[in-house]
Amino acid sequence: MPSFDDVTHAVRDIVTSPRLTYRQRLHQLALAAEDLLPYPEISADARRAIDEGVVCDLAEGHAPYRPRYVLPDYATALRQGSDYLELDPPQSLEEAVDFLQILYHHIPSITGLPVYFGDLDTILGPYLDDTWTDDRLDRLFTRFWRYLDRTIPDAFAHANIGPDDTPITRSILRVDRALAQVVPNLTLKWDPVVSGDGLLREAAVAIAEVNKPHIANDPLIRRDFPEGYGVVSCYNTLPLGGGSHTLVRLNLHASLAHHTGSIERYLTRTLPDHVELTFEVMEARIRFLVEEAAFYEHSFLVDEGLIHPERFTAMFGIFGVAELVEGLLPGCTYGRHDEAADLARQVIDTIADIVRSRPVPYCRNDRALLHAQSGIADDVGVTAGARVRIGAEPELVDHILTVAPHHPRFPAGISDIFALERSVRANPQAIADVTKGAFARGMREITFNVEGSDLVRVTGYMVRLSDVEKLRREASRINSTGLGADSIENWRLLDRVPRVIGMETDPRMRSLLRSG
């Protein structure tokens, strides 16, 4: 329990911080107040695991009173209107957009702002009629996009499009590319049969300019979510009409620091122990949210059928796979040596098998879902999820082939950011080619950062480098800019080696001959 003086100091710092806007101060004050409450009851071992950084609750707060991620069924809301909000069902595309703009402000999440704006082309499709030319659509979505970026200023807020290739899908891609905003983050759900090459090509053109959208392998992910899914925040794939109560993650690098003995012993003793401690923290948090805060009993979203408590899961996050396997196999580099990749596979399989079999209360199918957590600003010296270390990346295709085998084990999402050299801007088809190859090899999702753009991807969310620069002097109107600034500095983020360089510009070639 912090002393009264500590608390007043902390509150004073928030209230007077020149780097925070009014609303950001308000949000910080709420977090400070929440943390005055005792942590949900956990064992001394679990407490120690948190203190030693083995288990990390991502500073979600001591008293969870809202789920971490909420993915409302917006299609149902549009169809039935809302008694609670005193709104009739919208009758036109413009009314539907107005309706959503109102509803978004009533969707909770860990950030205080919604993380999911819906599968916009799908839910707005029914309102499209002959009067909507491309030009008119672009003007509507330009207004909509400005509204989102200016009133929900948080890069974890995420819109989805696809897999159908509709006039709205195309309009959103055009508008998003032209505006190059941080919000909304954007995912294209792509299906080779339903979406086709034309839509992928259009997305590739946008990526070459603004590093958005992220692309999800729709047929593969859909299999895990019969109720439908959304991609939210930093590449979390979660059930539609539900979401995730919490995200608790296991730091595998820190886990190794508390291990002595053989690899065998790590896999059979240390790792399962640490996995169980992670579950203990997760379970305590879920019980508080459901039983004490009783969120699901007092939400109009539940009453009106926009979310269903039984569609909420919990996310079991892991990170630091690279440091773990390199620690267990001295001299080996994950991404370059097959032994390291094989061991990573064993570690992930061990965790995934436990997560699939261990019941978790109040969760969809009584189970949590495994997630390769893409990192937070404080993760210094630990690599996100199951990614290859920054600076140790192999050639592009080898890189993809290193991480692709892990993807099926992470139903709640796994991401990697592939840095591309700027010459791809003149040849965006290459991005489409690489995406198709990656999906054919079983990757669930793929993200690129093209060198030289102002809008860059941090863990999964976007930040404008010009905003980061400005933040040194003044508060940013976008909540996530500060996190982005810290991450870029702490992770040498912009040092990720751009892959794919032609011999014309650089004779660094992998040689069949030299590999002996």
Place this chain on the structure above:
Amino acid sequence: MSLAVRHPLDRDGEILEVAGVAPSSFVDGPGNRYVLFLQGCNFDCPACHNPTTIGRCDGCGVCIDVCALEALTLPVTGTVLFHPDRCDSCGDCLRVCPTDADPTIRPLPVDEVVSDIAVHAPFVSGVTVSGGEPTLQLDGLIRLFSRLRDDPGLAHLERLVDTNGSLDRDGWERLLKVIDGAMVDLKAASPERHRRLTGHDIEPVIESLRLLAERNKLTEVRLLVIEGETDDETELLAWAGIVRSVDPSVPVRLMPFRRQGTRPLARRWHDTTPEAIARARTVLAAAGLRNVR
């Protein structure tokens, strides 16, 4: 003009002398490309970016003495052997080579190349064979492309060569059966300058351009823009005239000259500025070329 040099070990065009591989490239044709760089070139361009791909090792052994790690040995006279496990890529052997060759490469069976392409096939639009001058290893090149064409899993890959255009008509007739297109460098327009910048006559290159355009296989014509050489207006207009007479709508790509990696001969030129590229683009477009990039 064509010098179909064959590796002494290669009796049936089953072996390629490969200088390097780029399994993903964004700058060697449309989409992501698997690029194979073949060793050896019959041109001798002072501006060459990759001069170590020009020569072919004749086994003289000069490099053996500078290799401190003994990664190069000369077990029999005339054959340098490379031991990749001992090499630290210091590059000394490349610097002393009197023929601008690369003693660290070894001949590679076509089948091995095909297997590596198969691994990368899901990720690429096609295969580009560059160099060096790839058509110097014509038999192996045709063998490689035939294998790709006849493999149901690889036949969809677009097959391109990146060439200096020196191949003769008979050679092209054979090669055209197995390629989808060729990207050709036209290094200058005036015969005198072409000779100075490549060491060779321009006529065979123009012949190749015409033949390829006739057969609808001319994918791209490239100009290396060197300020003070190929960027003056008279030269550019003459260059546009040649390309226009071949096909005014052929894609034209302007490449900036870069000093890095070139031989001392090229040090008199400086790196081409984006402004010089833009100026050249304007002149070529005004001269009737419709597709200048």
